Amino acid sequence: MSLLNDAACVESSEVLSRFRNDVYACLKARADALFELAETLLCEPGPVRSPVDLSLSPEYRRGHGALYGGLNHDRIDAEQLRQVLAGLLLPRWPDGRIVLAVDVSSWLRSDAACSAERLFCHVYRRAKSASQFIPGWPYSFVAALEMGRTSWTAPLDVVRLGPADDATAVTAAQLRGVIERLITAGRWRSGDPDVLIVADTGYDITRLAYVLRDLPVELLGRIRSDRVLRLPAPPRRYDPRAAGRPSTAASSPWPIPPPGPNRR
Template identity: 65%
Template sequence: MSLPVDAPADDALGVLSRFRVEFYDCLYSRADALFELTDAVLCADGPVTSLVELTLTAEHRRGHGAMYDAVNHGWLEPRRLRRLLASTPLPRAADGRIVLAVDVSNWLRPDAPTSPDLLFCHVYGRGRSADQFIPGWPYSFVAALETGRTSWTAVLDAVRLGPADDATAVTATQIREVFTRLVRAGQWRPGDEHILIVMDSGYDVTRLAYVLSDLPVELVGRLRSDRVMLRDAGPRRSTPRGGQPRKHGGVLTFSKPDSWHTPEHATTCATTRYGRAEAFAWDRMHPRLTARGPWLDHCGELPLIHGTLIRLKVERLPGDRDPKPVWLWSSRTGMTGADVDLRWQAFLRRFDLEHTFRL
């Protein structure tokens, strides 16, 4: 949960007390043992390596048998917990909007080969060519991001991905359900700023923008550096001689600066961590879609999904004096320079979710 820095202490204690009472109500079976086990996890010193150690904490007042009984036969109602998380105070950006991040984190289970629905999860190694695949369970998370540098996020939803699940389709359904709960909880009302959703390059951001186009949300996603984007075809220069009009205009290749046309916006600002940050933004850029992958079953003509293409270049990164530029695509068009800066700054806050996973 998140409260303003200048909020009175009584308000924070009131929110925490309400959350604990309603969280207890979400426990339908073995409630007391599960509640104390949750307190023990939160109050334990250092990482939790075994369940038995939790029974030795002061917060867990029961024995080993009660702990195992709670784990094996306890029950927490997920839908009620999701509604509770959506109703707690959420962090907001400077303009008052909610910023959500979506990402997938793996629960690795290399020593549990008989666990159901295991998948091979891609794990990044420290050295070159050290990446590997380890059996585990991937989970899709949705969390609200704080403003500024922090290690805290407000997790709103988590769904385990199965072997036959399409990650993009699952994420779209997940975002739709989270938005519905936020509306019912009064966190978003008609007339408020669109909810900003940021994601990394593992997601098909243009596909998600098309699927969620009926919601008041804006998607900002990272694109790979070997991608291309296209401009609109524009009006015909000569008398038409039959045939279909052109749908696509000039091509912008990320890796070829000669193909870049003049950006609509170019902004610079100084940052304390990354030095000088420079952003270029091209309006109404769209990808070239083909009838394969997620568009294989699309009926009718493939759509043109317009958005704003942003190239971010910073002066330095921790341990890297010559960082590569980051390419972003936003589902909104017609931005101002200040809007462009808000988008890439919100994307950088997405990495706070990595700290939540490690915690």
Template identity: 60%
Template sequence: MGLVGFLKLPRAAGGRVVLAVDVSSWLRLDAGTMPDRSFCPTYGRANAKHQMMPGRPYSVVVDLESGRTSWSALLDAVRLTPSADTAATTAQVREIIERLIGAGRRAEGDPEILIVLDAGYDAPPTAHLLYGLPVQVLGRLRSYRVVRRATPPRIYDPKGGRPPKHGGAFVFGDPAAWG
């Protein structure tokens, strides 16, 4: 049952449960030959340079509350293997949601649980893998991401050539491309 069955979990505005998912690394610089080690990204070390250090990444799921606070309820932490992908973290989130529902922390008529993902996660595959659960997935996109608009209608061009496959670019970092 874990902590989910015993603790009073915080709720966001409107009584909604908000879960945040992230990966934190436990760096082990002295463990060069540690089994199942990964090379974990670090930021701001050694003259603020990005480096890869040996360590173990952990997928952490916390329950957030509303307002200006840094408090959160840690629900689960799982060590990721070097071959872990989106499905591993999504399975962890699915298990937590099923435990929350089983413990009576979400009843019929309650707002859907909001899953908040950082830019390192792909929100669409996560939403697909959580299909069937009462959740909404919110993912942050990096500013350099480009999304294509719908393909324009096909028009006869006397010069010939192949019709376009994609519409114009929607560049998140360029307000002129927003339309």
């Protein structure tokens, strides 16, 4: 299941061989079937429409019965796999800093009415010039980012969000676990720059910073475009001819123009 010792003549091959052995050790049941299934997924040139199609690939040397047996009766040590991922060499930025990104990616399951714990996932540009909510499973990912224009990332953890979960609390626990595993694996030592965590809109950065205040991390989050932080709040005005409730300072990011004929 790994490269031969005499073939691992370069460092990259040795790292790959060690990683394959460590991943195989995390499979506690039906290890051969699951490992070959993972290799088949990586070797597929396009998207996989059905699991049974993988049994027809040359990389999978077993029948479709072994494939379904591995999926139904497998056992993976998730915590051991997380430790293996934390022990890998992570990409670093020029100042030696580790940059982690946290985001949610949804697995849409609109046609699986019997699947449990589905949520309405916010999906953009699925309808005409609008977004919509589609049933599916949201997953929270934490990955290490590389420098420059590249789509390669190093996934470190993934957690599925349930209907009763607090997204901020789950994200905080997930980030704490990742940082603690990186410290245990020696990827961050005392004196190194703090780990930078970047997040998109929708995350409560203030709450995350308070919960993770005892860890060597810095959080950077993108705020909504309608937030007003720089300009002073204009005075409240009321127009009896306007429909709806009176406008406030948060309704417009720009100062109120002076009255006059050229106001429009």
